[in-house]
Amino acid sequence: xxxxxxxxxxxxxxxxxxxxxxxxxxxxxxxxxxxxxxxxxxxxxxxxxxxxxxxxxxxxxxxxxxxxxxxxxxxxxxxxxxxxxxxxxxxxxxxxxxxxxxxxxxxxxxxxxxxxxxxxxxxxxxxxxxxxxxxxxxxxxxxxxxxxxxxxxxxxxxxxxxxxxxxxxxxxxxxxxxxxxxxxxxxxxxxxxxxxxxxxxxxxxxxxxxxxxxxxxxxxxxxxxxxxxxxxxxxxxxxxxxxxxxxxxxxxxxxxxxxxxxxxxxxxxxxxxxxxxxxxxxxxxxxxxxxxxxxxxxxxxxxxxxxxxxxxxxxxxxxxxxxxxxxxxxxxxxxxxxxxxxxxxxxxxxxxxxxxxxxxxxxxxxxxxxxxxxxxxxxxxxxxxxxxxxxxxxxxxxxxxxxxxxxxxxxxxxxxxxxxxxxxxxxxxxxxxxxxxxxxxxxx
Amino acid sequence: xxxxxxxxxxxxxxxxxxxxxxxxxxxxxxxxxxxxxxxxxxxxxxxxxxxxxxxxxxxxxxxxxxxxxxxxxxxxxxxxxxxxxxxxxxxxxxxxxxxxxxxxxxxxxxxxxxxxxxxxxxxxxxxxxxxxxxxxxxxxxxxxxxxxxxxxxxxxxxxxxxxxxxxxxxxxxxxxxxxxxxxxxxxxxxxxxxxxxxxxxxxxxxxxxxxxxxxxxxxxxxxxxxxxxxxxxxxxxxxxxxxxxxxxxxxxxxxxxxxxxxxxxxxxxxxxxxxxxxxxxxxxxxxxxxxxxxxxxxxxxxxxxxxxxxxxxxxxxxxxxxxxxxxxxxxxxxxxxxxxxxxxxxxxxxxxxxxxxxxxxxxxxxxxxxxxxxxxxxxxxxxxxxxxxxxxxxxxxxxxxxxxxxxxxxxxxxxxxxxxxxxxxxxxxxxxxxxxxxxxxxxxxxxxxxxxxxxxxxxxxxxxxxxxxxxxxxxxxxxxxxxxxxxxxxxxxxxxxxxxxxxxxxxxxxxxxxxxxxxxxxxxxxxxxxxxxxxxxxxxxxxxxxxxxxxxxxx
Ligand SMILES: [Zn+2]
Ligand SMILES: [Zn+2]
Numbered sequence: 001x002x003x004x005x006x007x008x009x010x011x012x013x014x015x016x017x018x019x020x021x022x023x024x025x026x027x028x029x030x031x032x033x034x035x036x037x038x039x040x041x042x043x044x045x046x047x048x049x050x051x052x053x054x055x056x057x058x059x060x061x062x063x064x065x066x067x068x069x070x071x072x073x074x075x076x077x078x079x080x081x082x083x084x085x086x087x088x089x090x091x092x093x094x095x096x097x098x099x100x101x102x103x104x105x106x107x108x109x110x111x112x113x114x115x116x117x118x119x120x121x122x123x124x125x126x127x128x129x130x131x132x133x134x135x136x137x138x139x140x141x142x143x144x145x146x147x148x149x150x151x152x153x154x155x156x157x158x159x160x161x162x163x164x165x166x167x168x169x170x171x172x173x174x175x176x177x178x179x180x181x182x183x184x185x186x187x188x189x190x191x192x193x194x195x196x197x198x199x200x201x202x203x204x205x206x207x208x209x210x211x212x213x214x215x216x217x218x219x220x221x222x223x224x225x226x227x228x229x230x231x232x233x234x235x236x237x238x239x240x241x242x243x244x245x246x247x248x249x250x251x252x253x254x255x256x257x258x259x260x261x262x263x264x265x266x267x268x269x270x271x272x273x274x275x276x277x278x279x280x281x282x283x284x285x286x287x288x289x290x291x292x293x294x295x296x297x298x299x300x301x302x303x304x305x306x307x308x309x310x311x312x313x314x315x316x317x318x319x320x321x322x323x324x325x326x327x328x329x330x331x332x333x334x335x336x337x338x339x340x341x342x343x344x345x346x347x348x349x350x351x352x353x354x355x356x357x358x359x360x361x362x363x364x365x366x367x368x369x370x371x372x373x374x375x376x377x378x379x380x381x382x383x384x385x386x387x388x389x390x391x392x393x394x395x396x397x398x399x400x401x402x403x404x405x406x407x408x409x410x411x412x413x414x415x416x417x418x419x420x421x422x423x424x425x426x427x428x429x430x431x432x433x434x435x436x437x438x439x440x441x442x443x444x
Numbered sequence: 445x446x447x448x449x450x451x452x453x454x455x456x457x458x459x460x461x462x463x464x465x466x467x468x469x470x471x472x473x474x475x476x477x478x479x480x481x482x483x484x485x486x487x488x489x490x491x492x493x494x495x496x497x498x499x500x501x502x503x504x505x506x507x508x509x510x511x512x513x514x515x516x517x518x519x520x521x522x523x524x525x526x527x528x529x530x531x532x533x534x535x536x537x538x539x540x541x542x543x544x545x546x547x548x549x550x551x552x553x554x555x556x557x558x559x560x561x562x563x564x565x566x567x568x569x570x571x572x573x574x575x576x577x578x579x580x581x582x583x584x585x586x587x588x589x590x591x592x593x594x595x596x597x598x599x600x601x602x603x604x605x606x607x608x609x610x611x612x613x614x615x616x617x618x619x620x621x622x623x624x625x626x627x628x629x630x631x632x633x634x635x636x637x638x639x640x641x642x643x644x645x646x647x648x649x650x651x652x653x654x655x656x657x658x659x660x661x662x663x664x665x666x667x668x669x670x671x672x673x674x675x676x677x678x679x680x681x682x683x684x685x686x687x688x689x690x691x692x693x694x695x696x697x698x699x700x701x702x703x704x705x706x707x708x709x710x711x712x713x714x715x716x717x718x719x720x721x722x723x724x725x726x727x728x729x730x731x732x733x734x735x736x737x738x739x740x741x742x743x744x745x746x747x748x749x750x751x752x753x754x755x756x757x758x759x760x761x762x763x764x765x766x767x768x769x770x771x772x773x774x775x776x777x778x779x780x781x782x783x784x785x786x787x788x789x790x791x792x793x794x795x796x797x798x799x800x801x802x803x804x805x806x807x808x809x810x811x812x813x814x815x816x817x818x819x820x821x822x823x824x825x826x827x828x829x830x831x832x833x834x835x836x837x838x839x840x841x842x843x844x845x846x847x848x849x850x851x852x853x854x855x856x857x858x859x860x861x862x863x864x865x866x867x868x869x870x871x872x873x874x875x876x877x878x879x880x881x882x883x884x885x886x887x888x889x890x891x892x893x894x895x896x897x898x899x900x901x902x903x904x905x906x907x908x909x910x911x912x913x914x915x916x917x918x919x920x921x922x923x924x925x926x927x928x929x930x931x932x933x934x935x936x937x938x939x940x941x942x943x944x945x946x947x948x949x950x951x952x953x954x955x956x957x958x959x960x961x962x963x964x965x966x967x968x969x970x971x972x973x974x975x976x977x978x979x980x981x982x983x984x985x986x987x988x989x990x991x992x993x994x995x996x997x998x999x
Contacts, residue, residue, distance in 0.1 A: 013848040018971045018978060025970040028982065031847075032552035036586055037532045038622030040725070041733055049845045050852050080852050280552060281531075288532060299530045301549075301557045 003046040004291040005091050005100030007084045008034070014077040014105070016356065021245070021273040022121035026105055033280035034287070044291045046097060050104065052076075053083035053129060059434045060136060061128040061159055063114045063425040065381055065390040067438060071115070071123070078124040081106055085130040085268055092265050093138045093230070099290050100266050101235075102126070103283060107270040109147060109234050110180060112158030114363065114392055116383045118356040120151065120180060120271075127232055127268050128159040131166065134230070135397055136432040141165055144228035146219065146262055147172070149236020149270040150246040152183025156234065157197055158350075162190035162367050163374050165397065167198070167226045169219055171211070173239075173246050174201040179355070185325045190367050191332055191346045192375040198222060198325070203317060204247040207308035208254030211239070214318060215261045233264035237272025237282040241304045245273055249308045252278070256285035256295030264290075277302050335366065339413045341406035344369045345378070360384040372400035376407045380421070388422035399430040411435065446501035448994075449656075450900025451488050452685055452893075453481060453507045456707075459896035460488035466995050470494070471893045481509055482644045486652065497653055505670075506661035506681035506899040509641055510634050514679070515730050519633030520579055522611075524625060525568075527560065527584035527593045537622050540731035541629060546597075553916055554589030565600055581632050583613030583625040588920060589911075590614075591927055609635070615925035617909075618735050623726050627734040631676040638675035645670065659904075661685055663727050663738035665720050665991030666905025669956045676736055679729055683741040684991075685898030687713035687720050690864035692901040692993040693889055699859040701834055701881070704894060705869035707749035708765040712742040712833055714841060716859065720991045721841055737907075739991065742837050746829045748780040748869030752822060754804045759818070761825045770800025777801055779826045782819035783872030827876045834881065866891035889997060901997065904957040906989035908948040912940065915972045915980025919943075922986075924951060934980045940967060941985075948987050962987045 010027035017023065034040070040047055055068050058079065064071050081104040088100040109127065110120030117123070127145055134140045145160070147153035147170040160166040175181045189197040200214055223231065237255070239248040250258075259267065267286055272279050281300040288295040335347035350363040366378040374396030382389045391414055395407035411426045415437055424437040448463045453476055460472040472491030477484045485505060494500065513519055524541060528534045529549035548560035580601060584593045591614035598610045611632035613624045649658065659667035661681035665688050668677070683704070690702030696718045704711040714721040720739050727738035745763035753760045753776075761779075769780035771792030777800035783789045784797035801818055802810045846852045863881055865874055866888030878885035888894050909922035914934045920927050926947075932939050952959040967985035971978045 008845065008847070009852075010847050011849055012968055012970075013850055019973050019976050023971060023973070025972065025982070028970050029552045032586075032589075032619060033531065035619040036552065036588075036621050038537055038620050039532065041537055041620070041622050043538060047845055049843050052852055076853060077849050080849060276553070284531060288536075293536045294533045297530050297533045301551060 001044065002098035003096070004044050004287070005046050005048055005088050005097035006039070006287060007048040007050060007088045007100065007102050007104065009050040009080060009084050009104040011077045011080065011105045016118070016121065022106060026273070026275055026279065027103065029276055029280045030103065030283045033284055037284065039284070039287060042291060042293070044293070048088055048091060050080050050084040051087050053079045053086055056434065057086065057133055058082060058124055058129055059425060060427065060429070060432070061132040062111065062125060063379075063390070063392040063427070065114055065116050065383070066388060066423040067436070075123065077106055078108070080104070081108065082124050082126045082129040085126040085266075086133045089130045089134050089266055093134055093140065099264065101287050101290055102266065102268045104269060107236070108155065109149060109153040109236070109270050110151070110155045112155040112352065114361065114379060114381045114390070116359070116361050116381075116386075117354045119155070119352065119354045121356070122155060125155050125159060127234055128156055130266075130268070131160075131232065132429065136429070140229045142167070142226065142228045143230045143232065144169065144223055144226055145232045145234060146223070146264070147234035147236070147270070148239070148258055149234055150238040150243065150248050151179055151236065151271060152199065152201075153234055153270075154180050154182045157183070157187065157199075160193075161197060162193050162377055163396065164193040164196055165374070167196050167223070167228060169198045169200070169222065171200045171202060171214060171219070173204055173248055177204055178246055185321055186328050188325070188328065188330070190348070190375075191330065191369050192367065192373070194330055200321065202248070203309060203314070205249055205307060205309045206314060207249040208251055208257065209311050210309055210314040211250060211254060212257055212261065213311060213314060215258060218318065218322065220261065230266070231262065231264045233259070233262055233267040234270050235259075235267040235286060236270035237279050238274070240272070240274055240278035240282055241306055242274040242277030242300070242302055243272065247306065249304060249306050251304060252281035252285040252298050252300050253295060255282045256289040256298065259286045259289035339410075339417065340366070341368075341409045343402070343406065359386070368403055368406055370400060370403055373398055373403050376403040376410070378410055389420055390423040391421050392425050392427065394427040395430050397429045404428075404430055447499050448900040449489065449492065449494070449500055449503045450896040450898070451485055451503070451505045452682060452895035452899050453484060453505070453509070454682060454895065455508065458484050458488045459893040460492050461890070461893050461896040461900050462492045462494055463897075463900050463997065466997055468890055468897070468997060471890055471896070473893065478512070481507065481641060482648050485645065486648055489652070489654070498655070500654065500656040502659065503654065503656050504659045504661055504667050504899045504902055506685045506895060507678060508682065509678070510638060510675050511679045511729065513634055513637055514630060514732065519630065520636055522579040522581050522629050522633045524629050525580060525582045525597065526625060527587070528621070529557070529585040531585065534622070538731075541626070543625070548584065548593045550584060550586040550590045550593065552586055552589065553913065554586065554918065555916075556590070556592060560593050560596060565597065568601075569604060579609045579611075579632050581611045581613070581625070581628045583621065583628050585621045587612070587614040588617045588619060588624070588922070588925065591925070612925075614927065616735050617920060617922040617925040620726075620735060623733045623735045626732045627676060627726070627736060630729075630732055630734065631674055634675045642670050659902075661899050661902055662905065663736050664722060664905050665739050665902060667902045668904060672955050676734065679736060680727055680738055680741070681899070682895055683711040683713065683743060684739045685895040685902070686711050686866060687715065687739055687741065687898065688902050688991070688993055689866060689894040689898035690888060691715055691718070691720065692897065692995070692997045694862060694864060696996075698862050700862045700864055703830060703834070703863060703865045703870075703877070705830070705865065705867040705873060706747045707868060708745065708747045709743050710746050710830055710833070710867070710869075712744070712830070712837055713739055714837055716841075718992070722991070724844060740837065740840065742833050744829060744833045746826055748783070748872075749774075749778050750826070752777045752779070752804060759804050759822065761822070761829065769797075771797035777804060779822055779869065780872070782822040785815060785819045786823070788872035788875070823873065823876050824880075827873060827880045830877065831880045862886065864888050866894035868892060897997065901993040901995070903992055903994045904989065905991045906948075906952060906955070906957050906959055906962070907986060908944060908951050909986040910940070910944045910947065910984065912936075912983040913980065914983070921947060921951070935978065936981070936983065940983050944985055944987060957989075959989055962989055
């Protein structure tokens with residue numbers, strides 16, 4: 001039997017605060033709904049229990065600045081959500097399940113390559129940690145992540161922006177009208193992964209029909225061309241018409257259809273803050289669609305009373321976006337610093353606002369242009385009103401020998417020559433190794 | 445410790461034991477007369493030859509009455525009416541029975557989303573279905589949050605047919621519409637038979653001048669008075685009894701694996717630091733999934749009388765029995781013959797055991813060397829099967845879902861397990877089992893009547909799980925389905941503790957259970973926020989009297 005795995009980890013004893021939208025009650029009604037329906041008695045459904053991810057597994061995808069220890073106490077729930085994604089991902093790759101749904105809190109898709117704290121309710125990126133785990137341990141090469149949360153999956157985009165083997169597609173409410181204010185069509189990927197990021201910002205009020213149209217006419221064809229080994233759906237529930245933070249007007253049935261169209265190997269819960277009106281129904285519909293059961297009877301009690309854009313008004317908008325996407329050309333700035341190993345280094349400045357705690361991260365990203373691999377990444381990062389500078393050096397999966405060499409030269413330079421850097425992480429994805437460095441104590 | 449009588453009605457034999465101050469005074473074994481359980485119970489009781497009957501403080505019975513009735517499809521016809529609402533289409537689930545869906549919907553907070561359609565109810569009276577309307581089970585989705593529709597329909601039907609027996613789903617107060625429906629259905633289906641049994645038994649006991657209270661053992665290893673138990677709760681009390689017997693012989697803090705090796709089946713259970721492991725899902729009986737709380741037990745079709753069949757590669761251990769072992773006059777070789785041949789047991793004819801085993805071997809190999817090898821291999825095979833089941837039970841326990849950070853950070857530590865083995869096949873297997881399981885194995889006391897011993901030593905179990913929604917201003921009790929108004933504060937703290945204590949006292953009184961050592965589960969508080977303002981809380985908490993024994997037994 002083709003089982004659908006479910007890993008339900010509501011973290012009932014963890015929240016960011018009593019009136020915070022990401023609070024412990026978030027999956028309470030989903031649990032009531034799923035248990036009452038007898039979902040776990042469906043012969044198709046197989047339940048899994050959570051496990052905690054190790055810091056090592058987290059660092060494979062993300063640099064925790066200034067040090068992992070700095071975050072450790074606040075990370076328990078996040079590590080369990082990430083570990084849960086890994087556990088179900090492994091079950092999928094081993095063939096124990098045909099597909100699965102990681103229904104875990106807290107979410108993760110706003111958490112990027114460097115982490116100074118919680119952003120958009122996220123500290124660790126569950127999908128990214130999962131993807132890098134599967135690539136490190138199971139030799140999977142090509143993975144597509146389709147982010148259907150109403151918010152732009154900026155953290156996931158950041159982590160895989162230079163990775164030619166990860167296709168990242170995000171459908172979201174236009175960044176000009178919603179947090180985090182990014183995710184425009186011109187964000188198409190770094191110099192070695194141009195076109196492997198696809199952003200589809202949608203106008204408020206898009207609704208079921210519009211969403212399905214975009215999926216069928218843009219997302220699915222793009223997926224087909226990429227032909228990934230695995231499709232992961234960052235399944236945020238905040239497109240629902242009852243969501244208090246957004247206005248996309250999707251229904252639970254609409255979500256079921258999205259799942260049916262995408263056929264993800266794994267769906268991973270992201271946002272969704274209409275705790276009563278949407279989550280129990282949307283989660284049920286997604287799970288049923290994954291299990292190949294009817295989701296047509298899943299009907300939220302509230303009626304859709306917001307206005308939904310007609311398909312005829314969305315079509316020209318999408319055509320416009322597609323055109324924009326096709327015609328846009330990269331314009332890179334080459335900036336080779338005196339200590340950079342040979343090659344051309346593309347400079348991309350990047351700053352990130354941490355809304356939960358209210359501070360700014362300033363980043364200088366450099367990518368070694370390479371026609372053989374994803375290219376070594378060098379990131380200098382500092383946090384407003386926080387002393388010191390932290391550095392990430394990333395040698396990519398399937399790195400060519402020159403890029404690997406470049407990575408080690410940078411790492412060596414950091415430790416012996418740099419006076420202004422205090423902390424560093426070397427992510428050697430090629431050999432699944434990470435080194436942490438701290439000026440005071442040296443290499444640990 | 446008082447004077448206890450325990451009786452276990454098994455499929456073939458009924459065992460009984462009389463315990464005085466923790467000492468086993470007398471044991472008995474009589475054949476089970478399936479057609480007359482009351483007589484069987486009295487036979488077993490009489491066989492104990494108790495001289496001072498009035499001194500008996502308690503009689504506990506574990507009975508297969510309900511289990512067998514369900515498995516043999518001998519339950520009264522019940523019409524199942526469902527308020528199935530929206531959500532998953534319910535025919536996605538493997539229903540082993542027919543039902544009728546009615547409109548009307550309640551949501552997860554207990555709010556009425558759609559009222560029932562009275563025209564559908566009117567059709568009920570005119571259809572054929574109503575002609576023989578005697579037993580009707582009515583179950584609504586989310587009725588454990590609000591029983592309104594169930595009660596409305598019950599009142600409507602009772603008004604039309606005053607003699608009708610109605611059972612309502614919310615009385616099984618836990619989430620899971622599918623299992624709640626089946627539990628309600630089965631409990632109603634066996635209730636007449638159980639009432640009949642209970643009445644006959646009362647009469648018969650009075651005739652024997654037994655005035656001690658009579659309790660029935662439940663699937664969760666607890667007891668309840670004969671008249672208070674919900675019949676379906678009495679299923680699987682046999683395996684529960686063997687776990688309790690093991691518990692009564694081990695250190696109160698030990699973790700143990702309890703193995704009861706019978707002729708055809710072997711039952712297994714786990715005790716974790718003195719607490720028998722409960723199954724998270726309800727019991728499964730035949731094709732029915734229920735909400736009946738039960739111990740996490742396994743039954744595997746392996747025992748001393750399992751048939752050994754010769755194959756090209758050697759032999760195969762079958763999962764059925766064809767009469768007694770060869771050495772005891774049977775027609776086929778069995779593990780018992782292997783045990784007899786190796787001298788691990790002293791009953792049965794040694795020469796016959798050899799003859800039985802030899803029949804597995806090719807003529808040229810019927811020498812002591814090969815016979816020994818074969819007998820050892822058979823025992824290893826039996827032990828492997830049992831050990832695999834032990835591993836899978838342990839695995840299931842380790843894989844319990846966790847819903848809180850705390851639970852994941854404090855996983856089930858690997859415990860040191862002792863093994864207590866009982867049953868007819870036990871003696872000859874302990875050495876091999878100890879080796880295979882790699883931990884100490886102990887042969888249970890009076891292992892031939894261990895289920896009766898477990899029944900005698902069982903104590904009541906008790907659970908009171910509160911679900912309180914202060915915004916909706918109602919509370920529900922999962923075990924009894926009690927639903928009521930909440931008049932306390934929106935954000936209660938201390939007052940919920942008193943509240944649950946009061947509920948528990950009331951419930952205990954109703955079930956005639958003396959509660960002590962109540963274990964408190966910490967309360968969960970979920971804020972209900974509207975427009976960034978906390979408008980109430982959902983509070984969950986529980987108190988338990990876990991399954992256990994009244995003391996320890998010694999010889
Ligand atoms: Zn979101
Ligand atoms: Zn390279």
